[in-house]
Amino acid sequence: MIPRPELLTHLSASYELTAGATVSGDLVDAVRLALPVLDLRPGDSGEIDVRRDPALGEEAYRLTVGSRGIEIVAGGRAGAFYAAQSLHQLLPHATYRSSAQDSWLVPGVRIDDAPRFSWRGLHLDVARHFFPKREILRLVDLMAMHKLNRLHLHLVDDQGWRVESRAYPLLHEVAAHRARTAINYYREPEAYDDVPHGGYYTFDDLAEIGAYARARCVTVVPEIDVPGHASAILAAYPAFGATGERHDVLDRWGISPAILSPLPPTVEFLITIFDELMGALGETPYVHIGGDEVVLDHWAGSAEITAYRESLGLATTNDLQAWFLRRLADALAERGARAVVWDEAFVSGGLRQDTVVMPWRGMGVGRRAAAAGHDVVATPVFPLYFDYAEAASADEPMAIGDAITVEDVAAFQPAPETWTDEERARVVGAQAQLWTERVPDARTLDYRMWPRACALAEVAWSGTGQEGFAGRLEEHLGRLDAIGVEYRPLAGPHPWQRRRPHRPSGVRVADVMARIEAMTHDPESTRPSM
Structure with a gap:
């Protein structure tokens, strides 16, 4: 499986899952969306049972496949969705095609999983x-x-x-x-x-x-x-540039001196x-x-921008860029x-x-x-x-x-x-x-x-x-x-x-x-x- 689950334990039993199987419990929509090949039907009791456990993190889940069916316990909607993605990876590769068969034998497993990073x-x-x-x-x-x-x-x-x-x-x-x-x-x-x-x-x-x-x-x-990489913007609205001159949308790669005004x-x-x-x-x-990759030359060369920088109490154009992004x-x-x-x-x-x-x-x-x-x-x-x-x-x-x-x-x-x-x-x-x-x-x-x-x-x-x-x-x-x-x-x-x-x-x-x-x-x- 990719990504590898935090903990995967193989169980002796397996379960035959069929297209049109029923799914019940909480967060059913997330599981159905993640497994369109199964054409899952919501029901009061299902071959796939989904429950929310507030003790788990939003993206954490536990997936158990046994002889009686499939159980998903998830901290939130994302956890249920990811559990279903893991369940899909337990099925044959053909289930990633729209012409998949009608039933599949799912190996018995217990997966306890949560992401390291958000x-x-x-x-x-x-x-x-x-x-x-x-x-x-x-x-x-x-x-x-x-x-x-x-x-x-x-x-x-x-x-x-x-x-x-x-x-x-x-x-x-x-x-x-x-x-x-x-x-x-x-x-x-x-x-x-x-x-x-x-x-x-x-x-x-x-x-x-x-x-x-x-x-x-x-x-x-x-x-x-912003404020650099601005040639395309200034091709449309040059007045928002540091010099007021019109630019062309660039057709080559690399860094351009085109820069927006901080005014x-x-x-x-x-x-x-x-x-x-x-x-x-x-x-x-x-x-x-x-x-x-901001080229600040046009700011430094503009009397209006320099006066504005000084009015803000800023010492350098670099300080002005920091102020602009903070704003x-x-x-x-x-x-x-x-x-x-x-x-x-x-x-x-x-x-x-x-x-x-x-x-x-x-x-x-x-x-x-x-x-x-x-x-x-x-x-x-x-x-x-x-x-x-x-x-x-x-x-x-x-x-x-x-x-x-x-x-x-x-x-x-x-x-x-x-x-x-x-x-x-x-x-x-x-x-x-x-x-x-x-x-x-x-x-x-x-x-x-x-x-x-x-x-x-x-x-x-x-x-x-x-x-x-x-x-x-x-x-x-x-x-x-x-x-x-x-x-x-x-x-x-x-x-x-x-x-x-x-x-x-x-x-x-x-x-x-x-x-x-x-x-x-x-x-x-x-x-x-x-």
Whole structure:
């Protein structure tokens, strides 16, 4: 099973479960939703009995299969949902197809299980390449199967804006598409496909995504990355920029100097966007506001912004960035949401104490954030950036560099044993990031995400990869085959998954990590050009 349960005991008896079986007790809807293949029918007494036990945590459960039937005891709806996911993994792989048979022999087991971390996330960048709603819903289903519960959507970057706005319609009319897309490898001369690219989620799409995810115990974490990465926004509304000049939606990768103004009209604009976004998604306990890779030159060069900074009693533009992000976090708190930021925002200082920090530049800066009392979601480039290739091989399709393997992910410890107990307690989970500069479509998304996300699910549920993971993963791939996931085979890509006949020497992830670790001690530095 993946993720491996905390405690699994094999029992001698088994139970024959048939399609159309009855399910009774508490939390029936969660079990039925997790097991659509069974076509479960609610009843007064059932072959599957579900009970709530307040003594268990919300996501904890106990699953028992014996000769008399199946019993699920759960702390809450999520626990019942995850128990049903574990029950599904006890059934044949064919039950992940819509053409499954009518009855199955379920082996006798008792499973006592609960997650180590509350945040078990996947990040998908839909700004660089847009993925339509159907792909988001499919990803939610795959996350639910693996007991992953946070879907972080990177909704805006220099290369595109991806949500409808009724207050500022030029965002989806202008900023949601670009004329072409860069297709060159890192360090190669620029080359473009000359194909327009775009798309955005309507309010109705967001409402559906939010409701679909909540039903499957997944929380959507939207990201509006500010004040940098602003080319797309400023293509639509240049007045909100530091210089007032119009920008183009970028067609290439890398860091842009485009930056929003920190003045009150921009803050009001962003708060309006947050209100629209949260209203469309529904319950939104977290909103990511970015704060990464900000080039502050235009702030420093603006007499108006300098005068505003001085009026606030702030000494530097770095202090002004901290103030700006704090102002947005305060507005989110007034609306019942916690701000989430990348680690540069922590290094800049001034965060609200309830702000969640994602240390992409390494666990060293994550430890500093934890020691300062912030909740931390482990997101380091190594081994949780899935835009890196899975092997240093000429067979791998285009990637930013190499290599981050399944084994690397499975060996990761989100709360390192070398940290103090207080620091470890501040780690609320782990999350893998898939940036999509070189992920143009859903087939490539599958290839990059799986099976590394299986290892992430194991780590985020258990705290680290558990015994026998490699063997369990090989078995688990049969389930992904049945679903139709075009994952990367463990032995390497299929012929049709390879990209180009040549591969220039790429960036090694170890070199990247060495350089960005040094950057975390400089609040004014941005990602190096590598």
